[in-house]
Amino acid sequence: MAAGVKPNPLARAVFRGQAAAKVIHLYGVTQAPGPSAALFRDLKGVDGAAAVESLTCGGLICWISRVPETEFSENLAKNMQDLDWLAAASIRHQQVVSAIAQAGDVLPARFGIEFLNDKSLQEHIESRESILKDDFNRIRGKEEWV
Secondary structure, three states, X not given: OOOOOOOOHHHHHHHOOOOOOEEEEEEEEEEOOOXXXXXXXXXXXXXXXXXXXXXXXXXXXXXXXXXXXXXXXXXXXXHOOOHHHHHHHHHXXXXXXXXXXXXXXXXXXXXXXXXXXXXXXXXXXXXXXXXHXXXXXXXXXXXXXX
């Protein structure tokens, strides 16, 4: 390495075959088939960079982004004390929830709901699937007035 050049830790992790760790941020849940993924093409995730994706969880669709673990898990409590960070992230979260709601019924997740991996999210949703389906029956055809 050239003198005076500091190694980039992220580049070193990728070089070793290890991408930066991610967690799953949950925006909300819809019933299948749910909104088209094309709806989210130009929408940024809660971190301002991650794509919004759909993930099948039992008979439901979870709307997620894969976000940096350090920012949204390890340091989430600290970051939520930073009002500038919190405002920007919560606005992006709400923009995604609003986009989903434009396409159909959604059960929104509270800001800060993170999962370690696909399996942990799928198991959580599947364990609550009957409750969530009852909630969908309760909100079907209703509008939220703000």
